[in-house]
Amino acid sequence: MTQSALTAPRQKNLSLEVTLIVAGIALLVLAPFFFYPVFLMKVLCFALFACAFNLLLGYTGILSFGHAAFFGGAAYFTAHSVKEWGFSPELGILVGVAGAAFLGLIIGFFAIRRQGIYSTMITLALSQMFFFFCLQASFTHGEDGIQGVPRGHLFGFIDLNQSLNMYFFVLAVFLLGMFIIWRIINSPFGMILKSVRENEPRAISLGYSVARYKLAAFVMSAALTGLAGGIKAIVFQFATLTDVSWQMSGEVVLMTLLGGIGTLVGPVFGAALISALENYLATSEFPVTVITGIIFMICVLVFRRGIIGELYASRFGKRLEGKSEN
Template identity: 65%
Template sequence: MTSDTQTHYESAAEALPIGTPRHHVVIFGVLLAFLIVAPLVLYPVFLMKVLCFALFASALNLLLGFGGLLSFGHAAFFGSASYVSAHAAKVWGLTPELAILAGTAAAAVLGLVIGALAIRRQGIYFAMVTLAFAQMVFFFALQAPFTGGEDGIQAVPRGHLFGLLNLASDMTLYFVVVAIVFGGLLAIYRIIHSPFGQVLKAIRDNEPRAVSLGYKVNRYKLAVFVMSATLAGLAGATKALVFQLASLTDVYWTMSGEVVLMTLIGGMGTIFGPLVGATVIVAMQNYFAGLGAWVTILQGIIFVVSVLLFREGIVGVVARWIKKPL
């Protein structure tokens, strides 16, 4: 690293706020308290679905909102981790923690391979490359013998976490999912507010300027791509155990579209926006399921209204009103 680059890296570190903003601590505290009492009034499986997709959307937001890279193929990491986790638990007989780690590791490796090729392009070309790779993963999942084809991998055993906690109980599994997702969100928060995150934002805002300062832009892009893919894989692997199922829906292109929708509606480039966006979309799918295909139309209407009236997303608008970053 050159002395000039080192100087600017140190400047980025010095620009970080000292300590975590108080309102962020309060929000995380309120969120944790809500998650603890939520299963007393809401269906735990519904809450676990919201949490898994909240982590998935937050992983995409790390790449899109803070890295400036739009991926139309994140379902590849979510779905591949789901399949590997389900196969590891059902066929290999791994414990749930090892099955989740296996799925997450598979997503990380896939993210490294796809990311190394995708970052060679920018803008819409980058998005199209990620979509192309995601479709390749979809067709592999459709044809590979171990994935079960159109039937998927069903009846995935939840097992015992660390040989102690019986995850067959929805309530027990719920608190495990809370711990996994909350840990993932804190990891994303730390990444965003680290010197690495500050450089990432600089690349997003003005890439030529970052290059002129001596930063290895492609290395940062690849790093954040792999991080995002890994966290998306963590969400997918966890979801496979929650629903005891890995299916083609997890790797289909519409899944990539849904998570982009969650991120934009909640607020791209915000900390808590993806959580709100995931809650809105999953709640619509759950409570309006009786409408059938009309749910998709309703989602489209909400998306158009959000883009036209709330371009910063729900949380982005609230942040502008209170004049504090969320």
């Protein structure tokens, strides 16, 4: 089989993703003029969160139940630095990213020394330890959380208290985060991560230091998750224990599974679906968690690859690939 024949499916999937991404960006630019901007910003924050998590699960094969520590930790670090230290919003977000990356280094250091369910349980245990630290630490204000975080002015002159200004800032950060993730997974480093996911012993036999690559992926995923958490703290102007709870870790797993593991836009779709359900069904008498659970069961039974993953494998997806190839 020729090299061109081997790369053809990959090129088709890439062309389909490019089509979806371009259409998605166009919709996101127009969306705040038709929908509530705060809701859209929530979707973007959780979409970046899910994509960062997918970098670890979908492309490296490591399941973490501790990503809430990075998301909520960054929210606390950003909120505290902006409110108490007077940092500008962009510097506060960078503090949150740095703090999340440091937490990722610590948790990842221990988690990669085990595999499978043991590694997952380590991430959950360490995340819960961080939760109780946030519950007791003075700077987090315990169960009250950090409230009244000022949005401030971006670069000193863009007023983020204006909803449209805040929205397009969040959109710019989201697109930057997505570009970073795309660049990682399409680089030689990303190819090695995929080889570790597919066949770790083979990667070791080829001379790669698998532990270092896993730890690097862990830190990158944590830093990008911290970017989402920092943005969330500025958007909603608070950071609470909900951000570091184990339920938040479970929620991002659900978003990624629904959208499609190992796809670039799948977690974005999953995050949008879950956020929309929580938002529009919050006032109904029927429990949102029950509806979410039913949808999850249906997707597991019918859409084994996730909704976007099944779209890629469907006839409709192949038709789109053929059109984009032509």
